[in-house]
Amino acid sequence: MGNFQFLPEQASTLAPEVDHLLYFLVAVTVFFSVVIFSTIFYFAIRYRRRSANEMPDAHQAHNGYTLEIIWSVIPFGITLVMFTWGASVFFTASRPPKDALQIYAVGKRWMWKLEHVEGQREINELHIPVGRPVRLTMTSEDVIHSFFVPAFRTKQDVVPGRYTSTWFTPTKTGKYHLFCAEFCGTKHSGMVGWIYVMEPNDYQTWLSGGATEGSLAENGKKLFEQLACSNCHKDDTTGRCPPLPNLFGSQVKLAGGGTVKADEAYIRESILQPQAKVVAGYEPVMPTFQGLISEEQVLQLVEYVKSIGPKPGTGPADSGQNPAKKPSTAGSMPANR
Amino acid sequence: MDTAVAQERENYLNASHGLKSWLLTKDHKRIGLLYLFTITLFFFIGGAFATLIRIELLSPQGNMVSSETYNKLFTMHAVAMIFFFMIPSIPAVLGNFFLPIMIGARDLAFPKLNLLSWYLLVIGGAFSLFAMIAGGVDTGWTFYTPYSTTYSNSWVIATALGIFIAGFSSILTGLNFIVTVHRMRAPGMTWFRMPLFVWANYATSLIQVLGTPVLAVTIVLLFVERVFQLGIFDPARGGDPVLFQHLFWFYSHPAVYIMVLPGMGVISEIISTFSRKTVFGYAFIAFSSVAIAVLGFLVWGHHMFVSGQSLYASMVFSFLSYFVAIPSAIKVFNWTATLYKGSISYQTPMLYAFGFIGLFTIGGLTGLFLAALGMDIHVTDTYFVVAHFHYIMVGGTMMAYLGGMHFWWPKMTGRMYPEGWAKLSSLVIFLGFNLTFFPQFILGYLGMPRRYHLYPAEFQVLNVMSTAGASILAVGYAMPMIYFIWSLKYGKVAPMNPWGATGLEWRTASPPPVHNFEQTPIVTHEAYDYTSVPAEEIEVV
Structure with a gap:
């Protein structure tokens, strides 16, 4: 005890x-x-009833x-x-x-x-x-x-x-x-x-x-290749899908206007529901991975995307205010994620 | 004893006989008694579950029932107590019986609707009871998704359907009260001459009418989600599980006020009567009820500070929660001021009223802890919350309900309850209650999560204290049950106005005639005007 x-x-x-x-x-x-x-x-003691018919002064405030x-x-x-x-x-x-x-x-x-x-x-x-x-x-x-x-x-x-x-x-x-x-x-x-x-x-x-069995990011990279993500997400802008290096933490322009910050939630959503937010300039060609990979695998992929993000890549999501260096991410290209 | 005398005069109890005369009655007083039987049954069912929970928690290893059973016990305890006891308790029993009489009406505005309300409660109760007997439900009374919609294998639908049906009982009762208060007041019974019990029930009715439909909608969504897996709350299908919490608490926070406002009304009546003084700050108490009813709809998000809702939403909900604390504080201060220079007697209803103020104050003040964002992170979903709401619900509402039952028992039955036993019961309940629930505040701050079947051994001492308190509490609750029944035959015959009170219900016979008054009363005084009570009427029992 x-x-x-x-x-x-x-x-x-x-x-x-x-x-x-x-x-x-x-x-x-x-x-x-x-x-x-x-x-x-x-009050209960001081003003206790002293006789059965006692009536307090009715005219008090x-x-x-x-x-x-x-x-x-x-x-x-x-x-x-x-x-x-x-x-x-x-x-x-x-x-x-x-x-x-x-x-x-x-x-x-x-x-x-x-x-x-x-x-x-x-x-x-x-x-x-x-x-x-x-x-x-x-x-x-x-x-x-x-x-x-x-x-x-x-x-x-x-x-x-x-x-x-x-x-x-x-x-x-x-x-x-x-x-x-x-x-x-x-x-x-x-x-x-x-x-x-x-x-x-x-x-x-x-x-x-x-x-x-290797760091999260390493496992994420393996998975990235295994799932053939790399066929479309190339390191330059030649792929059918947006390049991922330096993506993490940046502002992404979306098809149909608006921008979104590429944080963990956004990466996760883009893997599981790729049609939810399509990057401006890309076709919505990515299939969903909902139900195909576990939450832990999603985390590995997220961590991989973070690891190839702007340096230092170890910070948390909101460390991503890095106006200085974002060469190829959102603006310049394309993409659907 | 004096049975013969009491039976001579025709009253609502002896005007007709037979089961049919009760099951088809349109008399609000008889319907009030039908509710009394129904909710007493559910109180004892809910109490039985509570007993098993407390016995189980004597030991940290949980060696009496399985975890599955334990989860069903705390769920069914809450379902029985909240939906089938607390919510109907004061409005449907005491309100039904006394609201029309207190404004000088012959009945509620829609007597048949009133009977229908009772049947709906019974049918809803039957569904939930069926679910309990068939195998029980294990989701917690909060039915959080996606557990309730996708993962639970228990009787979610039947239970929810029971609550859905009982909700209509609540809506119809509220509607009936609102119309009655607007349309059925006796000549001279202006809004600001109405007793505060009527104001409190009026405010409660507003919540019932406006809030309960949202519960109904939520249950329908839960139903279609569980049966058809539409994806409303399922993230894998694009739904949002937290949406359910918003919908659920949009009703269920105001529901707290459905449960406590009528109790505050009872306390205003009792405090005034047993100090023989006009309630201090009548208008402030009346409007604070309405303020609570309105503000109560704006604070649901304070149940969700750690749910992942936005930081700024949480700040707004925290701020508004402090706002809603003020009307409650106003009531407590005004009740206290009412005692000043009064003529205070300590009959049983007053003892319950003192108990109410004490326990409700502790319950309310600990609400301030939970509304403080940084504090809530630590104590939410722990026993601190369990202690807090039991102080409000059981310490507050239950004390008020029992106080009201003692206060009006002579009028309802024509018999006095035994004063000595009754005083003892109030004391036993007060002590038992505190021993049960006070340790749970500490338990919660120490970090024991609620809804835990197994718990670390260091929490055992406080749990044992709590169970000891619960056994005292059980004795306390059994006592009124026994002596109330006893008094029906052996109690002293009650006079018309045993407390020397001012309300119209004390100007008619005990028990009242079928139509409440021999002649429609004409009201010429403010509520609680003790100069209006003829001295010879004050007959102290």
């Missing part, structure tokens, strides 16, 4: 921020509860506009502080830093599959270094799951058909619970795992230990 405690361990940079917000909320709400409860208690305004405006002001504070923590929690370590997660009834860019794959376990921001890009193969690490105070639903992301910077080495927090069927409560936060050196050792 472990030691009794009121707070979960604080093991990320976000954890103390959320806990400070908690202290504030607890302080305010306890204060108001005490004021309300003791007032009621006092039963309206007070000043009072009503006071007890509407003050609480509203306080809730504005709560709103602002809560929103600012949320903002931090929603914006991963650009140098974050990229990890991919796929939820599947009832397990977490986690993949490192270097090619290490884990199930229900995630090894990460302490002190470095980690960004997870997540999707689900079936129903909605939710990636929840109480010690990091972080939670994000993992939704089939799209990528969601979360990030955290672990501040303490150790072993922490990973829970699925969105009900996902029979063994929902068994969809749990552990996060191992390690010293950077240990992490490097761990990374290099164990055989891998």
